[in-house]
Amino acid sequence: MDYLTIIIAVVALLLGAILSFFFAPKIRKEKKLNTNQSLKDNSIQVKNSTSEDLFILENEISKLKEELTESEAKISEYEEENKSIKTDGDIISDSDQTSDEKLKELDEEITQLKDEIEDLEDEISDLKKSNNRVKEEVSALDEKVYVIEKEKREITETYQQNLKKLEETENENKVQKESLSFVSDILNANNAVNEKFIEVAHKTWEIYSTISNDLRYSLGYLENNFISDDFLEDCWNWRNQEVKTWIKDKRVVAIVGEFSAGKTSIVNRILKQDDPNAVELPVKSTETTAIPTYISKGIDFNCQFYSPSGDLKNISVESFQKVTKSVLDDINISSLVKYFVLSYSNKNLSDISILDTPGFGSNSDEIISKTTEVVKEADALFWVVDANTGEINNSSMNVIKENLQKVPLYIIINKSDTKSQNDLNDLKTKIEETLNKNCINYQEVILFSHKYEIDELMGILNGIAPKKSPKVISRVNEEINRTLKISKASLNKLNKETIDLNYDVDDSISILEQTIQNIGHSLEDMDDVISFEYPLFSKNYYKIKESDYGRFEKGMSQIIESTNSLPDNINEFRSNSENYSMKIDETNEIKHYIDYLSKSRKTFMELVNAYNPKLLN
């Protein structure tokens, strides 16, 4: 390769580099403009773009510097060669001259390039300065953004909290409105227009009060008055059963257990059988049933409630359905409502009355006492366990042990649809073991789900023996008759004793009379032996003949003797008279008692005969 070719290559290379540098500033300028624009738009983007620009420029400058060094090296190499040619006396050709000129031009261009590089370096330094400024601005902006974002976060948090509070208050208001409207419905409820109920309530109340007042009082005379507190409780239960048509002569089954175990769903399942449109009882995944609810057969659907004072009142189905635990949480409804009484014309309910109860949960103590109170009327209990909670827990075991062992107990493992058959078998075995370990008497453990058929469950319900109504009325009748018989026998005995005592009194009177008579006789006798003398010459005097003195002395000692016996005779008379009058009082008392008891019995018999004479059998 000759020198000329080398020079041309170097020049071309340099020209290429120079050209690229001529256009680069333009691009950079545009970039800078764009960068400034984006700075305004977004400080972070500006910062990144400026750094990128700098990076590119610095890269290009270092590349140019490398190329420049390379060119300078080649030029000096070429000059060296040129010098050596000239020194060797070679002929300098035209082309050599041209190359000198070109070298010169190249030199100039290099100088120009150096200037250009200097300019670029100045520009870089400016750019760095502006970059720093931008960085400062960006960091100031960042700070502001941070503060604004913090404020925004705080405001959002406060907003969210307020929103939550608002929702809570709205919910509370809703619940309070619902509970108020429920209480107002209850307070304004009309008495159920059920003449039969009113008549039975009235008649049985009269019978109950005759037993608890008149008869109890009249029988109070007896040491072992059979009308004890326990007997009166039996009478009250009898009266309740007579009045409560929803339990009278029915198998009463109470469904109990922890909340959300699915107790109400079991009732709904039975109600829905054969009647898909039956009014359902409220069911939720949270604590729901708030008031015990009886479900039994009636001519039509009917929604009523039974008050603690024994009134049956009507309530709308809407009011009934809006009552859940959350609605009644803050009000003590037990003073207004004892339980709801619903009737359905559902043939599955013939002879059966189901009592759905509030589940044990948050405020269990109160629920336990309320439930224990109402389940007293039941003939059997169904304890419902959610298959998903597994075991019956300790507190439930205690509730069962302490309060629910008076009638047959069945265990239902509910929601069985959510478990495999194997799991259910294991659970059943586990529950049976726990029941046995805790000495809890139970009939059987049943698997159920609201998705199952109800035949098996209904079979168990129908097999429960209804509790026998306590035979209090016939018992009262028998006891009155027995008491009257005893009292009359006592009266006869008293009459006899009075007659005997009367004789005693007569005897003591006779003795007293006799003593007094004896004294009289002695005095008369003594009087016979004393004669009054009127001598002429002396004072008057009494005299007893010596032969009569014996009589006189005898009379005297008889008088002394009789007089001495008088106090005893009087005492005997007194004591006999007292005994006699006591017997008379006793006799009068028992006569009066027999009269009173006979009258009470008469009232009682009239009331029972007017209500239901069969009760006397």
Ligand SMILES: Nc1nc2c(ncn2[C@@H]2O[C@H](COP(=O)(O)OP(=O)(O)OP(=O)(O)O)[C@@H](O)[C@H]2O)c(=O)[nH]1
């Ligand atoms: N998978 C399934 N879920 C059920 C079943 N029975 C009830 N549930 C659900 O369990 C939840 C509670 O049901 P409820 O019937 O209200 O339970 P409860 O025992 O009456 O509850 P409280 O009235 O609060 O004592 C509801 O979400 C029902 O849908 C069942 O057999 N299977």
Ligand SMILES: [Mg+2]
């Ligand atoms: Mg319920």
